[in-house]
Amino acid sequence: MTKVKNIVTLGFGDMGKGIAQICLMGGYNVIAVDVSDEIIKKGLEYNKTGFEKLEAKGKLPAGVSAADLMARLSVNKDLVDAVKDADLVIEAVVEKLDLKQKLCNNVIENSPDHCIFASNTSSMSITEIAEGCKKPQNVIGIHFFNPAPLMRLVEVIKGYKSSDEAMDIGVEVSKSLPCLRGERFVARVLKDRPGFIVNRVLSPSSMYSNYIVDLAYEKGIPWEQIDADLSGPNAPMTSLTLSDFTGRDIALHVSEYYAEKLSPDFKPGKVLLMQNKEGKLGKKTGQGFYDWSKGRPQPDLSKKAGLVNRLVFAAISANEGCRILEEGVVDSWKVIDEAILAGMNFPGPMKYATEHFKELSDLLEEYSEKLEKLYLKPCELLKSGKFVDMV
Numbered sequence: 001m002t003k004v005k006n007i008v009t010l011g012f013g014d015m016g017k018g019i020a021q022i023c024l025m026g027g028y029n030v031i032a033v034d035v036s037d038e039i040i041k042k043g044l045e046y047n048k049t050g051f052e053k054l055e056a057k058g059k060l061p062a063g064v065s066a067a068d069l070m071a072r073l074s075v076n077k078d079l080v081d082a083v084k085d086a087d088l089v090i091e092a093v094v095e096k097l098d099l100k101q102k103l104c105n106n107v108i109e110n111s112p113d114h115c116i117f118a119s120n121t122s123s124m125s126i127t128e129i130a131e132g133c134k135k136p137q138n139v140i141g142i143h144f145f146n147p148a149p150l151m152r153l154v155e156v157i158k159g160y161k162s163s164d165e166a167m168d169i170g171v172e173v174s175k176s177l178p179c180l181r182g183e184r185f186v187a188r189v190l191k192d193r194p195g196f197i198v199n200r201v202l203s204p205s206s207m208y209s210n211y212i213v214d215l216a217y218e219k220g221i222p223w224e225q226i227d228a229d230l231s232g233p234n235a236p237m238t239s240l241t242l243s244d245f246t247g248r249d250i251a252l253h254v255s256e257y258y259a260e261k262l263s264p265d266f267k268p269g270k271v272l273l274m275q276n277k278e279g280k281l282g283k284k285t286g287q288g289f290y291d292w293s294k295g296r297p298q299p300d301l302s303k304k305a306g307l308v309n310r311l312v313f314a315a316i317s318a319n320e321g322c323r324i325l326e327e328g329v330v331d332s333w334k335v336i337d338e339a340i341l342a343g344m345n346f347p348g349p350m351k352y353a354t355e356h357f358k359e360l361s362d363l364l365e366e367y368s369e370k371l372e373k374l375y376l377k378p379c380e381l382l383k384s385g386k387f388v389d390m391v
């Protein structure tokens with residue numbers, strides 16, 4: 001198996017600069033490529049100040065200084081020149097399929113034979129990104145969570161043509177990248193399906209939250225009361241604040257994506273469509289569910305609407321977990337729970353489901369009727385409880 005020494009990060013934006021940081025801390029030489037001088041300047045500054053702060057706190061690897069790490073980082077705007085000695089290229093450019101395909105092709109053409117091209121895409125098919133390039137066996141997904149230095153999870157994704165060797169290298173390198181908050185967890189994604197593991201398992205819960213939000217709107221119930229229903233006790237942000245923070249345009253995009261790839265039942269709810277039409281996109285426009293004009297809102301959660309059955313979320317997620325087990329995306333329910341804990345900082349749904357699959361299946365029968373969403377019906381693996389043996 002090739003020993004990886006030289007990594008190129010393609011795209012030095014939000015994700016690329018964090019990926020470069022952990023690759024340097026993992027002991028690799030890094031060349032960062034971007035088309036924008038301003039982004040390159042910001043990325044270098046981010047890494048330099050980040051390393052200096054870590055050095056001051058004594059958090060750099062033993063015997064390594066901030067200056068040592070920066071000495072192993074270089075930047076290059078010329079992709080062809082940057083990849084000529086690359087063992088691994090991790091792509092984190094904007095989410096556009098034709099751009100990713102073009103860069104993949106270019107990297108494979110101009111890098112050494114053994115070089116692996118890994119995409120950090122959140123939503124695209126690795127198989128499609130590799131389409132048309134000469135060595136699709138060298139193309140995999142390495143999906144980091146934001147920010148990469150702090151979020152423990154990395155999903156390593158096998159495209160239909162990715163070789164086992166490329167996957168093994170992707171997993172080995174990912175495991176070697178330090179995480180500043182706990183131990184890194186690397187999940188092997190065995191099949192290239194929309195959303196991979198974590199995003200996929202959590203995606204259909206939006207059907208229920210859209211239903212609740214639409215119902216509250218019809219009944220004239222204040223968002224704060226719905227937020228009190230939806231928000232978990234120890235979450236760093238309330239549910240609707242988080243939704244505003246991420247952006248209601250992103251929520252619309254995600255709904256449309258899964259509606260196209262998985263089922264029309266994912267189509268957006270009325271409130272989501274209305275917010276997008278009116279430009280109430282959340283933090284970025286100053287208004288979403290809440291007013292952001294004076295900074296992050298502090299909703300009063302003292303009164304609940306009492307519309308939400310939180311167990312429904314657990315049931316929907318466990319059902320989706322069973323679906324990806326059925327599809328062969330993963331082969332163990334424990335991996336799903338570990339991935340969700342590492343990627344989202346809250347427990348996954350599967351352990352609970354191993355003891356309560358009958359109750360959760362009944363609940364899903366009831367709510368699939370109520371919401372008129374066939375997609376929410378329990379799948380065979382959940383109903384039968386046979387997933388319990390897939391450890």
Ligand SMILES: NC(=O)c1ccc[n+]([C@@H]2O[C@H](COP(=O)([O-])OP(=O)(O)OC[C@H]3O[C@@H](n4cnc5c(N)ncnc54)[C@H](O)[C@@H]3O)[C@@H](O)[C@H]2O)c1
Binds near residue numbers: 033039091094095099
């Ligand atoms: N932001 C997140 O939360 C997150 C999480 C996981 C995965 N991702 C994925 O990571 C990727 C990057 O996301 P981001 O949030 O860092 O975006 P970003 O917009 O912050 O950065 C993208 C960078 O790509 C650069 N770029 C554009 N064309 C280029 C080219 N031809 N060559 C080199 N660089 C080029 C841009 O100048 C920009 O700096 C996307 O595929 C996204 O889906 C993002």
